[in-house]
Amino acid sequence: MLNHHDARGGEDSVRRDRAHNASADAPALTDREVPLGSGSGNAALHAWLDGEGSMAAAVQADRRQVEFWSRLNAEVEVRRQVAAPADLTESIMAALPDTAPQPLESWWLRPVSVTPAVALAAAAGLVVLGAAIATAPRDR
Amino acid sequence: MNLPSTKLGAVNTTVQAAQADQLEVDQQIIARVLGGKREDFALLITRYSDPLYRHALGMTGSPDVAEDILQTSFIKAYHHLAEVRGRFDAWVFRIVANGCKDWLKNIRRTHLSYDEDDQPSGYATPEEELDRTELRTDLDRALATLAPSLREAFVMKHVEGRSYEEMADLLGTTVGALKMRVHRAREALQVLLEEKYA
Numbered sequence: 001m002l003n004h005h006d007a008r009g010g011e012d013s014v015r016r017d018r019a020h021n022a023s024a025d026a027p028a029l030t031d032r033e034v035p036l037g038s039g040s041g042n043a044a045l046h047a048w049l050d051g052e053g054s055m056a057a058a059v060q061a062d063r064r065q066v067e068f069w070s071r072l073n074a075e076v077e078v079r080r081q082v083a084a085p086a087d088l089t090e091s092i093m094a095a096l097p098d099t100a101p102q103p104l105e106s107w108w109l110r111p112v113s114v115t116p117a118v119a120l121a122a123a124a125g126l127v128v129l130g131a132a133i134a135t136a137p138r139d140r
Numbered sequence: 141m142n143l144p145s146t147k148l149g150a151v152n153t154t155v156q157a158a159q160a161d162q163l164e165v166d167q168q169i170i171a172r173v174l175g176g177k178r179e180d181f182a183l184l185i186t187r188y189s190d191p192l193y194r195h196a197l198g199m200t201g202s203p204d205v206a207e208d209i210l211q212t213s214f215i216k217a218y219h220h221l222a223e224v225r226g227r228f229d230a231w232v233f234r235i236v237a238n239g240c241k242d243w244l245k246n247i248r249r250t251h252l253s254y255d256e257d258d259q260p261s262g263y264a265t266p267e268e269e270l271d272r273t274e275l276r277t278d279l280d281r282a283l284a285t286l287a288p289s290l291r292e293a294f295v296m297k298h299v300e301g302r303s304y305e306e307m308a309d310l311l312g313t314t315v316g317a318l319k320m321r322v323h324r325a326r327e328a329l330q331v332l333l334e335e336k337y338a
Contacts (some may be wrong), residue, residue, distance in 0.1 A: 046323050050297075050304070068334055069326075076274050079299045085191035085207055089185045092214045100176045101221040 043070070155336045174222055181221075185214055188229050188321075191300055196296030199240035199288075201280045209239040237292065242257050268276040271321065272288050282332040286325055293321035294329070 044061035048051025049069060059066045114122075166187075172180045189210060196206035213235040224231050244255075283291055296307045297318075303317045311318070 016256070042327075046157060046326065047252055049326065050319070050322075065330070065334075068330070068337055069208070071275070071306075071337055072279065072329075073277055073298075074334070076298045078276075079194065079198065080301055082194055082197060084189040084210065085203075088189055088207060088210060089182050090323050092185055095211060095215055096178065096218050097177070099310050100178050103174050103222045117220065 162229070163227055170221055170224055170228060173218075181214075181218055184217075184228065184232075188232060189214075192233065193235070194300055195239055195295060196236055198283070198299040199237075199291060201284060205243060209236060209243060213239050223288055223316075230310050237311075241288050242291075244291075276334060279334065282329050285332065286328055290321050290325040290328065293318055294325035297322045 017133050042062075044057045045055055045065050048058035048066070055066065166184065169180050169183050172317050192213070193206055193210055196209045197203060200206055200209065213232065214306075216235055283294070286294065292311075293307070296302045296310075297304070302310075304318050307318050308315045
């Protein structure tokens with residue numbers, strides 16, 4: 001801020017500060033939506049590749065790019081025919097457990113298994129609770 | 141290229157009917173598996189393994205890794221089969237897609253450069269290795285440099301040949317966002333490959 005009063009460089013630094021503040025207010029570069037190639041060539045090319053535009057329009061806009069993507073498409077087409085290995089199903093089935101997967105049940109429908117220790121602890125808890133209630137002072 | 145709207149309407153109805161049939165068949169199979177017919181799970185694997193394998197292969201670039209991811213995903217799907225709500229194919233796709241992303245995260249963490257040498261070859265024979273053309277290798281390398289979300293969008297659109305609507309349905313995002321990702325992936329690939337091939 002002191003620089004603003006500098007007789008020689010003051011005005012320049014004010015400009016620099018304004019530019020700095022403007023960029024600080026702007027969202028981070030990574031957060032911005034970067035516009036796609038706005039040229040009509042790019043739009044025609046993407047439209048053709050998306051199956052929404054004609055090849056003729058794309059060629060008219062950029063023949064070189066159409067040739068490049070046609071070449072790439074031929075390679076991609078090969079990949080589109082790829083099938084999973086023939087023995088995949090067999091190997092997955094061999095790796096599965098012998099039992100069928102358990103259907104989901106709501107917790108209140110699941111059977112409750114009580115071990116002797118749990119039963120004993122629950123009984124002791126009830127006795128303590130009962131004793132506490134019985135010995136509690138009554139105001140009335 | 142453009143179909144008249146009446147024809148488009150007919151196509152959409154046919155696609156919806158096919159999806160409804162597919163859903164019903166899947167649910168019947170799932171009910172049988174949950175009912176104890178474990179072997180019927182093989183039907184679900186057979187129905188969906190090809191597109192899922194293509195996705196995993198496109199994302200990882202390695203047949204071995206793709207096979208491993210599919211195997212792990214189907215085993216996971218089997219254990220959680222009772223949790224399927226709605227479309228099985230979309231549910232299992234998400235398991236595979238997450239498996240691919242996890243693998244990519246790990247490989248990037250361990251091999252920051254992610255050169256071709258870092259990738260398992262996965263091709264069984266020298267002949268298969270030879271069949272791998274230069275363009276194929278370069279495309280794999282270029283795809284490996286893309287961010288996982290761009291790579292996923294490009295692979296789904298171009299390798300799997302899915303529509304934007306289908307992709308949006310599977311990934312739970314908008315058609316506009318996916319178009320943006322695919323366009324960005326194309327532009328990145330163009331920059332990486334056009335000097336040599338354009």
